[in-house]
Amino acid sequence: MATYAECLTIVREVLGEYLEPGQTAGENDALVADLGLSSLQMLELVVEIEDQLDISLPLNQLPDVRTVHEFAQMLESVAGGAQP
Amino acid sequence: MSLLEKFAPLNKMRTDLLEYGSLPFGVVTERIISPTIGIVHGRETILAGSNNYLGLTFEPSCIEAAKAALDAEGTGTTGSRMANGTYSTHHALEQELAAFFDRQHALVFTTGFLATMGMVSTLAGRDDVLLIDADSHASIYDGCRLGGAEIIRFRHNDPADLEKRLRRLGERSANTLVVAEGLYSMLGDQPPLEAIVDIKDRYGACLLLDEAHSMGVFGAHGRGLAEALDLEDRVEFVVGTFSKSLGSVGGFCVSNLPELDLIRMAARSYIFTASPAPSVVASTREALKLIATRPELRERLWRNANQLYSGLQESGFQVGPQPSPVVAVFVDQAELAIEWWHQLLDNGIYVNLVIPPATPSTSCLLRCSMSAAHTTEQVNKIVSSFADLRSENRVAGSAV
Numbered sequence: 001m002a003t004y005a006e007c008l009t010i011v012r013e014v015l016g017e018y019l020e021p022g023q024t025a026g027e028n029d030a031l032v033a034d035l036g037l038s039s040l041q042m043l044e045l046v047v048e049i050e051d052q053l054d055i056s057l058p059l060n061q062l063p064d065v066r067t068v069h070e071f072a073q074m075l076e077s078v079a080g081g082a083q084p
Numbered sequence: 085m086s087l088l089e090k091f092a093p094l095n096k097m098r099t100d101l102l103e104y105g106s107l108p109f110g111v112v113t114e115r116i117i118s119p120t121i122g123i124v125h126g127r128e129t130i131l132a133g134s135n136n137y138l139g140l141t142f143e144p145s146c147i148e149a150a151k152a153a154l155d156a157e158g159t160g161t162t163g164s165r166m167a168n169g170t171y172s173t174h175h176a177l178e179q180e181l182a183a184f185f186d187r188q189h190a191l192v193f194t195t196g197f198l199a200t201m202g203m204v205s206t207l208a209g210r211d212d213v214l215l216i217d218a219d220s221h222a223s224i225y226d227g228c229r230l231g232g233a234e235i236i237r238f239r240h241n242d243p244a245d246l247e248k249r250l251r252r253l254g255e256r257s258a259n260t261l262v263v264a265e266g267l268y269s270m271l272g273d274q275p276p277l278e279a280i281v282d283i284k285d286r287y288g289a290c291l292l293l294d295e296a297h298s299m300g301v302f303g304a305h306g307r308g309l310a311e312a313l314d315l316e317d318r319v320e321f322v323v324g325t326f327s328k329s330l331g332s333v334g335g336f337c338v339s340n341l342p343e344l345d346l347i348r349m350a351a352r353s354y355i356f357t358a359s360p361a362p363s364v365v366a367s368t369r370e371a372l373k374l375i376a377t378r379p380e381l382r383e384r385l386w387r388n389a390n391q392l393y394s395g396l397q398e399s400g401f402q403v404g405p406q407p408s409p410v411v412a413v414f415v416d417q418a419e420l421a422i423e424w425w426h427q428l429l430d431n432g433i434y435v436n437l438v439i440p441p442a443t444p445s446t447s448c449l450l451r452c453s454m455s456a457a458h459t460t461e462q463v464n465k466i467v468s469s470f471a472d473l474r475s476e477n478r479v480a481g482s483a484v
């Protein structure tokens with residue numbers, strides 16, 4: 001179980017590894033358009049977060065994720081209630 | 085017309101590529117001479133990017149069979165397998181495929197793409213899960229989208245990641261179809277099939293193995309990787325194509341599960357398209373016999389594959405992780421890859437240029453595929469033409 005706030009923290013933490021030194025990820029930043037992530041980096045980011053939360057993110061939902069906020073929201077929906 | 089605006093980046097890519105001379109995609113073979121030689125840009129060219137693994141496209145017995153079928157059955161069936169498009173020869177091909185793979189059931193589709201896409205989308209429905217290798221072919225990805233199942237990827241060739249994801253699914257692992265390929269078509273690497281099979285069995289999942297590039301290439305009878313590793317009984321569904329080692333066009337699925345026969349009435353890519361032309365069915369049936377009875381074709385293929393792989397490696401190129409009939413050369417910079425591709429063609433060598441996102445990494449690939457029909461001299465010429473690229477440019481091919 002993870003709350004939205006916890007999910008947001010994780011996303012921002014992991015994202016930090018992909019950003020330039022000094023750059024931070026705002027909640028409303030778009031992962032590709034604002035933060036400049038490549039599609040390969042997006043893939044790595046997803047895998048790292050999946051491992052941290054011990055979940056699998058369905059590919060069906062990923063295209064809907066554009067911003068840090070949407071990512072955290074999606075994580076909450078998968079990690080929030082679905083776990084036994 | 086904003087509908088068409090999305091094509092602007094493609095147009096730019098095409099324009100940029102044309103600055104190097106001709107377009108490297110959709111190259112016209114002005115005349116095809118043999119399985120390994122064609123006339124391209126007016127020049128005799130060695131075809132080293134064709135998937136013609138056993139070199140059967142000009143096999144006299146296959147050509148004879150196709151001609152006889154044209155005379156006897158006409159040019160096309162004009163209908164679906166479900167309607168008027170199942171001739172006795174389609175039925176015979178299915179029986180022969182089942183016998184070849186030593187399975188109870190076989191289904192013939194019009195292309196391999198339609199076979200894989202149709203099987204993936206039909207086997208896994210709304211409440212099911214598809215667990216696919218991240219480097220899967222487009223036909224697998226498209227099948228995933230169509231079926232409405234939950235789609236999860238596991239890291240390429242990583243059984244530990246597969247296991248983790250099956251564990252996370254809990255009871256739903258029993259409703260899961262795991263999908264892998266027998267030989268990955270870009271880098272020529274094989275999956276750790278035994279580990280994958282052990283894990284999916286432990287979690288009660290099913291496995292669909294796409295042997296598109298491995299049929300005719302592995303196994304004592306040429307049945308593919310599952311045969312070579314003695315795992316056939318534990319692979320529920322095998323799909324494949326007639327368009328590579330069998331030298332024609334079409335696709336299939338084989339299984340011991342009786343439900344495969346019901347998929348005839350459920351797979352949209354089987355139902356809503358015309359069946360393969362009789363001439364195609366006839367040459368495929370003939371080629372299937374040759375795969376089984378001429379193991380020397382496989383030996384020649386592997387001899388050529390090993391020669392090319394070690395030759396390119398010794399010339400200092402970074403190649404795929406293991407020797408295989410698909411030999412991929414990594415080139416970091418796109419400009420260099422495109423230049424090299426043109427130099428190879430000018431030198432009478434055709435290979436495939438693959439640029440991201442069609443590649444598994446950010447590198448470009450000069451992808452070569454070997455055939456049993458290549459001669460030692462042809463393989464030597466391919467290697468020396470590659471070696472010339474490095475001496476001319478003195479720029480390293482580089483890393484993944």
Ligand SMILES: Cc1ncc(COP(=O)(O)O)c(C=O)c1O
Nearest residue numbers: 195196197221269294296325327
């Ligand atoms: C893994 C895989 N599956 C399916 C196909 C499709 O085969 P076909 O050419 O028969 O449509 C290919 C061909 O590129 C492939 O590589």
